[in-house]
Amino acid sequence: xxxxxxxxxxxxxxxxxxxxxxxxxxxxxxxxxxxxxxxxxxxxxxxxxxxxxxxxxxxxxxxxxxxxxxxxxxxxxxxxxxxxxxxxxxxxxxxxxxxxxxxxxxxxxxxxx
Amino acid sequence: xxxxxxxxxxxxxxxxxxxxxxxxxxxxxxxxxxxxxxxxxxxxxxxxxxxxxxxxxxxxxxxxxxxxxxxxxxxxxxxxxxxxxxxxxxxxxxxxxxxxxxxxxxxxxxxx
Numbered sequence: 001x002x003x004x005x006x007x008x009x010x011x012x013x014x015x016x017x018x019x020x021x022x023x024x025x026x027x028x029x030x031x032x033x034x035x036x037x038x039x040x041x042x043x044x045x046x047x048x049x050x051x052x053x054x055x056x057x058x059x060x061x062x063x064x065x066x067x068x069x070x071x072x073x074x075x076x077x078x079x080x081x082x083x084x085x086x087x088x089x090x091x092x093x094x095x096x097x098x099x100x101x102x103x104x105x106x107x108x109x110x111x112x113x
Numbered sequence: 114x115x116x117x118x119x120x121x122x123x124x125x126x127x128x129x130x131x132x133x134x135x136x137x138x139x140x141x142x143x144x145x146x147x148x149x150x151x152x153x154x155x156x157x158x159x160x161x162x163x164x165x166x167x168x169x170x171x172x173x174x175x176x177x178x179x180x181x182x183x184x185x186x187x188x189x190x191x192x193x194x195x196x197x198x199x200x201x202x203x204x205x206x207x208x209x210x211x212x213x214x215x216x217x218x219x220x221x222x223x224x225x
Contacts, residue, residue: 031211033213033214035216040221041218041219042203042216042217042218042219043157043203043205043216044216045213045214045215045216048213088156088157092211094211099210099211100159100162100172101159101214103156103157104156105155105156106156
């Protein structure tokens, strides 16, 4: 079964700095999802990456997918406090009894002024 | 546009009591529906999913059950709650099996 690992688990960064969250997965997954969760809230879909080399950007967030390396990254540019949240990546697990999303453990991002 | 509702938003229940959480989706037909649980500070665990009325797949053996009595209604139930059932319960829908899942606002359950 697909396994998804994120790192770091916790990231404290200053406003204005750049950083990258990494998402590695264990077996073939032709699509990769990124979600954001604010404290005490539900998950909000950010990006879905559907092919090798896919890159998507929204504001200060940019996600990319390298299916050969089984790696997706979420790059944060010039962080602002509003980006503080937990970010989850998820791969799609095909086959077996269930086709389902497998979530990483999440990266808690805290942007300090 | 599509919207997903869950209720109640918060629930405090004693151990051994029954549970019923409801999820409804508007603005789409024949969605895939999912129940997840998120323990405090943890990731998401898929509990049940459904591709149609009366069709339920269970992921993890436990004292919870799910039902889908109508196309856009998904219910999570328990006959007797355990302390370990505490958590944040999220319902989600997707247009198809491998497509983006959209999450509801969640129900926070505390079992005492």
